Every structure is written in C-alpha cells, then in structure tokens.
Amino acid sequence: MNPKITSLLANLNDQLSFINLETDNESTLCERAIEVILKSIDVLKKVVTKTKFKTESEEIFFFKEIKPQFTSKLIYYNTLYKIEMKKPNGGNRIVKKYYNNELIKLKAFFDNELEFYKYYRSGSIYLDHKYFLRSKFDIKMSLDSYYFEADISFSTSHDFKVAKILANDLIQLYLENQLVVIENKDNGEKSQRKPNLKMIWTSQKVALIELLYGLHTEGVFNNGAADLKDIAEYFEHIFEIDLGQYRRTFLEIRTRKADRVKFLTSLNKGLLKRMDDTDDGM
Structure with missing residues (x-):
C-alpha cells in the first residue's frame, strides 16, 4: 500500500x-x-x-x-x-x-x-x-x-x-x-456469580490510570467502541477505587520528563523477564 x-x-x-x-x-x-x-x-x-x-x-x-x-x-x-x-x-x-x-x-x-x-x-x-x-x-x-x-x-x-x-x-x-x-x-445491580476472592488495586492510582488509557487507546473493549468514561467507571466499580480527576492525572503523565509510560514499561519488562526465567527453567 x-x-x-x-x-x-x-x-x-x-x-x-x-x-x-x-x-x-x-x-x-x-x-x-x-x-x-x-x-x-x-x-x-x-x-x-x-x-x-x-x-x-x-x-x-x-x-x-x-x-x-x-x-x-x-x-x-x-x-x-x-x-x-x-x-x-x-x-x-x-x-x-x-x-x-x-x-x-x-x-x-x-x-x-x-x-x-x-x-x-x-x-x-x-x-x-x-x-x-x-x-x-x-x-x-x-x-x-x-x-x-x-x-x-x-x-x-x-x-x-x-x-x-x-x-x-x-x-x-x-x-x-x-x-x-x-x-x-x-x-438494579446485575445478579451474577461472584468470585470467592475480592481483588483490591494495591498499586498506585496513577498506575491504574496509565493502564486505563493504554487499554482504551488500544481499543481492547467492545471492538474499540467503549468510551473512556465507561471504562473508568467500570474500573472504579470492580476495584472499588475512586480515580478522581483521571483526565488531569493523564495530563500530568504526559508531561513526565523521563519514562512517560512508567507502569506499562515496568509491566513489559516484568513479563519478559518472567518468560525468560521460565525458558531458562525448562
């Protein structure tokens, strides 16, 4: 092309x-x-x-x-x-x-x-x-x-x-x-089978916001048609967390002088290391 x-x-x-x-x-x-x-x-x-x-x-x-x-x-x-x-x-x-x-x-x-x-x-x-x-x-x-x-x-x-x-x-x-x-x-609230364990987001709130924007940008929900606000509200619901003014936080993320996607970079490095360690143990 x-x-x-x-x-x-x-x-x-x-x-x-x-x-x-x-x-x-x-x-x-x-x-x-x-x-x-x-x-x-x-x-x-x-x-x-x-x-x-x-x-x-x-x-x-x-x-x-x-x-x-x-x-x-x-x-x-x-x-x-x-x-x-x-x-x-x-x-x-x-x-x-x-x-x-x-x-x-x-x-x-x-x-x-x-x-x-x-x-x-x-x-x-x-x-x-x-x-x-x-x-x-x-x-x-x-x-x-x-x-x-x-x-x-x-x-x-x-x-x-x-x-x-x-x-x-x-x-x-x-x-x-x-x-x-x-x-x-x-x-009312949709009735469904709930998992035995309750998951709480224990990392920094800014990390979840970085992940939120990354997933929305990649269009992984509803073939890319999901609205950012809906995804944010869903995250707040399942993790019982208040993301606050997440748009303002995103602006702060964009102005980082070093690694602007620090959390996503850390995820990438961590997963690759895990794969490498698994390969070495085979």
Whole structure:
C-alpha cells in the first residue's frame, strides 16, 4: 500500500483515539470525529486520483480493504450522532424501544444485502473484479442510486457497502451496550456469580490510570467502541477505587520528563523477564 495512505490511516486512528480520550459528550465527540474523518478522506481522494494503481489486484485491494476503513468511520460517527440527537426524552421503556427500533433498521439493511454480506464475510473473491474496480459496474446487480451520483474516479459499485457493513457492526454493538445499561438500571445491580476472592488495586492510582488509557487507546473493549468514561467507571466499580480527576492525572503523565509510560514499561519488562526465567527453567 502507498506509504502516504498508511500514514494517513494511522494518523486518523490516532486523532480519533485522542478525541475519544478527551471528549465525554457524545454529540461533541461525533462532531469532532466527523470533521477529522472528512479531512482525511479528502486527502485520501487526492492521493488516489494522483496515483495510478499498478495492477487491478492493487485497485481491488484498495477499494475492498483500505477505503472502507475510512468511510466506515464516517458512517459510524454520523449515524451515532443522528441516533443520539433523535433519542426521545422519557423513561427507560421509551428509550429502550427507540434503541430496539434502530437495531431493526440495521437488520433491514442486512436482509436487503444478504447476498453481498455472505460474499464479503466468507472472504470470497470471484466477483471482486465487478465489485471493486472503477467503472466495472454491472447494472444487473441492483446497484443503489448513490453509486451513479458518486465520483467514479474514487468509487466502485460496492466499496460503500463494505464500509456500511463495518460501520453497522459497531453501531449494533453500541446499541446493544446501551440496552444493557438500561436493563441493568431497571433490574438494579446485575445478579451474577461472584468470585470467592475480592481483588483490591494495591498499586498506585496513577498506575491504574496509565493502564486505563493504554487499554482504551488500544481499543481492547467492545471492538474499540467503549468510551473512556465507561471504562473508568467500570474500573472504579470492580476495584472499588475512586480515580478522581483521571483526565488531569493523564495530563500530568504526559508531561513526565523521563519514562512517560512508567507502569506499562515496568509491566513489559516484568513479563519478559518472567518468560525468560521460565525458558531458562525448562
């Protein structure tokens, strides 16, 4: 892949991670995210229009694997913004019904695109030359009207559908998580089998905050869709600890003159040493 595109995608992911770290309000987060995504897509378009693909395989790879990574983010945040802006005021029952209706909309897209969904999810490639090459559309494939309005120098008949599939996965996860939150509020604290031992965080609080930010940045919870605030509250709950003004603590971590990720570095060194010691004992 073109190194400019690789750098552009990495930079976009970094910017979105930063926005998620620094923004609690859902609508503000979406607005900021959409702004940076649109700028990245504009740059991506300029790179692609100035660069000719060497082979058809290279072009297929870009429109099947690369461009949807940009476009899906735009679809996700734009849809999320609309969902939250249209969310009705009222009790949990009303909001729950609203979120369930949004899930029904996602299922409708899935049902309408079932054939292509199966093709894409199965990793098939036999129709890639029709789906992911520019100006190679087949009218018999029931194309959406948006394709004929799109810039054909930067679009194929199905790259947007791939992006839609990727975005819908995250939207579904978001909606399901919101329903779980409502359900837990209705039922009180979720009943579940509790472990015999209670775990208490006995290291420094700043170390837990460093770990919190590291895990959120890596996107290890809910396919990267989990909000920093939700993760922080979860940590506070399971460890029965008050993280206080953890955002301010993170700013202090960033201004460290020596090792800014002291705790994560220590974890890395400790685990590697444990592996080495285990290897030596074998």
